[in-house]
Amino acid sequence: MKNILVIGATSAIAEQTIRLYAQQGSNLLLLGRDEEKLQLICNDANVRGAHEADFLRLDVNDFDSHASVLEKAYTKLGRLDLVLIAHGSLPNQQACQQQVSTTLRELNTNAVSTISLLTLLANQMEQQGWGTLAVITSVAGDRGRQANYVYGAAKGMLSIFLQGLRNRLYPKGVHVLDIKPGFVDTPMTADFPKGPLWANPQAIANSIVKAVERKRNTLYTPFFWRWIMLIIRNIPEFIFKKMKL
Amino acid sequence: MNTRKSMLSGWGQYPQQLTERLTPHSKRGISEHLAHSSSLDDSPSLIARGLGRSYGDSALAEQVMQTEHLNHYMAFNADSGELECAAGVSFAELLAIFVPRGWFLPVTPGTKFVTVGGAIASDVHGKNHHVHGCFSQHVTQLTLALANGEVVTCSPDDKAQLFRATCGGMGLTGVILQARFKLIPIESAYIQQRSYKSANLAETLALFEEHDSATYSVAWIDCLSTGDKLGRSLLMLGEHATDGELQAHRDSKLNVPLNMPGLLLNRYSIQAFNTLYYHKHTQTHAQSSLHYEPFFYPLDGIRNWNRLYGKNGFTQYQFVLPKSAGLEGMTRILKAIAESKRGSFLAVLKAFGEANDHYLSFPTEGYTLALDFKIDATLFSFLEKLDRIVLDYGGRLYLTKDARMSEATFKQSYPQWQTFQEVRHQYGADRVFNSLQSQRLGL
Numbered sequence: 001m002k003n004i005l006v007i008g009a010t011s012a013i014a015e016q017t018i019r020l021y022a023q024q025g026s027n028l029l030l031l032g033r034d035e036e037k038l039q040l041i042c043n044d045a046n047v048r049g050a051h052e053a054d055f056l057r058l059d060v061n062d063f064d065s066h067a068s069v070l071e072k073a074y075t076k077l078g079r080l081d082l083v084l085i086a087h088g089s090l091p092n093q094q095a096c097q098q099q100v101s102t103t104l105r106e107l108n109t110n111a112v113s114t115i116s117l118l119t120l121l122a123n124q125m126e127q128q129g130w131g132t133l134a135v136i137t138s139v140a141g142d143r144g145r146q147a148n149y150v151y152g153a154a155k156g157m158l159s160i161f162l163q164g165l166r167n168r169l170y171p172k173g174v175h176v177l178d179i180k181p182g183f184v185d186t187p188m189t190a191d192f193p194k195g196p197l198w199a200n201p202q203a204i205a206n207s208i209v210k211a212v213e214r215k216r217n218t219l220y221t222p223f224f225w226r227w228i229m230l231i232i233r234n235i236p237e238f239i240f241k242k243m244k245l
Numbered sequence: 246m247n248t249r250k251s252m253l254s255g256w257g258q259y260p261q262q263l264t265e266r267l268t269p270h271s272k273r274g275i276s277e278h279l280a281h282s283s284s285l286d287d288s289p290s291l292i293a294r295g296l297g298r299s300y301g302d303s304a305l306a307e308q309v310m311q312t313e314h315l316n317h318y319m320a321f322n323a324d325s326g327e328l329e330c331a332a333g334v335s336f337a338e339l340l341a342i343f344v345p346r347g348w349f350l351p352v353t354p355g356t357k358f359v360t361v362g363g364a365i366a367s368d369v370h371g372k373n374h375h376v377h378g379c380f381s382q383h384v385t386q387l388t389l390a391l392a393n394g395e396v397v398t399c400s401p402d403d404k405a406q407l408f409r410a411t412c413g414g415m416g417l418t419g420v421i422l423q424a425r426f427k428l429i430p431i432e433s434a435y436i437q438q439r440s441y442k443s444a445n446l447a448e449t450l451a452l453f454e455e456h457d458s459a460t461y462s463v464a465w466i467d468c469l470s471t472g473d474k475l476g477r478s479l480l481m482l483g484e485h486a487t488d489g490e491l492q493a494h495r496d497s498k499l500n501v502p503l504n505m506p507g508l509l510l511n512r513y514s515i516q517a518f519n520t521l522y523y524h525k526h527t528q529t530h531a532q533s534s535l536h537y538e539p540f541f542y543p544l545d546g547i548r549n550w551n552r553l554y555g556k557n558g559f560t561q562y563q564f565v566l567p568k569s570a571g572l573e574g575m576t577r578i579l580k581a582i583a584e585s586k587r588g589s590f591l592a593v594l595k596a597f598g599e600a601n602d603h604y605l606s607f608p609t610e611g612y613t614l615a616l617d618f619k620i621d622a623t624l625f626s627f628l629e630k631l632d633r634i635v636l637d638y639g640g641r642l643y644l645t646k647d648a649r650m651s652e653a654t655f656k657q658s659y660p661q662w663q664t665f666q667e668v669r670h671q672y673g674a675d676r677v678f679n680s681l682q683s684q685r686l687g688l
Contacts, residue, residue, distance in 0.1 A: 023342070037271075040317050041317070043317070043318065043319050043320060044317040044318045044319075047318035047319070047320060047321045047328075047330075047342075048318060048342055049342070049346075187270050190270075
């Protein structure tokens with residue numbers, strides 16, 4: 001039986017992943033802000049076969065609360081086999097360009113809060129010498145584009161942070177997985193027109209469970225984003241800067 | 246809330262309607278939308294939609310509210326088997342989770358790709374109707390969003406009229422949000438099947454009588470045979486096996502990727518299939534053990550099989566005749582079909598048990614026959630001929646399959662339609678929840 005901590009548990013990808021681990025009989029502790037939704041997801045996980053699913057309230061932007069909420073989580077779960085961090089928001093790029101405070105808030109939500117949590121979690125995991133830290137970033141973090149570079153910068157910061165963390169924790173027996181989804185049809189992206197590149201959160205969740213099992217370092221999901229991003233990263237900047245992406 | 250406007254149809258691909266699809270992410274989203282739209286003077290017609298397996302126009306309107314995100318389980322009592330789940334949970338998902346733990350649906354229709362909400366709204370029946378009734382008869386409580394967005398619960402004892410109108414009410418009373426119902430315990434995922442071959446209709450009906458204590462029974466009928474072979478059938482009976490693994494179904498790999506040329510299913514190909522299928526079973530009596538998937542859901546193995554009928558679509562004509570009219574009425578209808586040379590690839594005959602007290606529920610004690618017909622220019626006038634025979638014998642058509650019956654036919658054969666309307670009106674549902682079907686039927 002796995003002990004699993006999920007941060008941002010009400011996100012669509014997290015919820016689908018929780019379902020899969022519930023069906024495996026895992027012990028789940030879910031953190032998030034919307035308690036009504038957390039209760040719904042907990043009940044669902046319990047019916048689906050979780051050994052036990054419970055939740056604690058956490059507002060990731062309340063940095064001061066991170067340490068105490070995580071302490072409670074350690075007490076509740078004991079050994080951590082897997083921590084999945086899934087919270088995030090999709091900034092309105094135009095609004096960020098107009099307002100410094102909006103940009104900073106989005107950077108906090110999408111990167112700084114996660115780094116705060118990871119700093120605490122990494123020490124805990126290092127101490128226990130075991131487990132996997134899995135964090136949802138984005139393909140948007142691979143290269144800055146005019147359409148969403150605030151989001152991209154936040155996710156890119158996370159990915160680099162995770163690289164360093166992986167390097168540090170490898171000898172300690174702790175694995176770090178960077179999950180980079182492409183376009184996913186979730187409430188976060190409800191306003192976007194959908195095309196053939198869009199995936200559903202169930203497919204993303206399946207690939208996450210597999211990647212955790214196989215101790216992958218970076219997961220592009222669905223798989224074809226690895227190749228799309230390879231091309232995008234390799235376009236020379238003097239061309240890239242003229243493109244409308 | 247996400248909205249998209251596109252052409253939409255039921256499983257029969259007829260009729261098609263330009264529809265705005267709402268996909269609310271939560272119960273609250275549904276309530277808020279209803280509260281808003283019911284406050285407008287002129288709101289578009291709206292109906293809830295699950296997996297779109299009703300054949301005709303019952304889940305079509307200017308706006309459909311898809312329940313795909315209502316997919317949570319609330320609670321399960323492993324002692325009593327009582328499950329509470331959201332309306333968008335499909336029978337397929339439910340079986341995948343509960344069969345390995347030794348539980349099965351109390352009643353299931355011929356496809357597992359229906360939602361719990363859809364099953365209640367259609368008051369679906371299965372091969373065990375003669376012993377266990379409709380799905381809704383196993384529902385102990387349901388939660389409904391009313392026209393003004395208010396969320397209420399009802400049960401056979403609490404707001405009983407609303408409950409009886411909602412079960413079988415085709416979504417016309419509100420949006421079903423969640424339901425509580427009892428699963429049945431099983432020891433195996435397998436079914437012990439016995440099959441019998443009959444030479445004609447009288448023999449077929451006699452076999453149903455003889456085996457009325459079997460849990461599951463259904464007959465496949467060769468609807469193109471004539472003369473003294475009219476109504477020859479294969480009767481299949483089933484019981485849950487006591488040995489064999491508790492293994493859920495697997496996702497099917499076969500798919501019909503696009504509409505086939507309409508000519509593929511013609512009277513010759515259908516006749517050939519029917520003759521071969523009948524003679525495939527050489528013995529008059531056989532016994533076997535098979536998984537629940539091929540027993541209950543033989544067509545689920547081919548995704549999008551509805552495309553075999555081509556882009557003009559098809560309709561399923563399912564009627565019931567009271568028991569007293571059985572042999573005589575069924576003979577007249579089968580003769581009319583055989584004479585028309587309009588074969589149905591699948592013709593399924595089943596004996597129903599007693600009717601329930603849900604106002605628009607379809608089953609009533611007697612015999613039901615379901616036939617698929619490809620839509621062409623002369624089909625509907627032919628079906629009107631059949632309607633008259635069905636009405637002559639006091640029968641009726643299944644709303645979930647219907648795409649074309651007239652208002653007069655409906656009102657004559659569903660005598661409780663006025664009570665149903667009154668309950669709808671009492672809850673303000675008639676102003677908001679309307680489908681193409683309800684408008685056609687004068688509801």
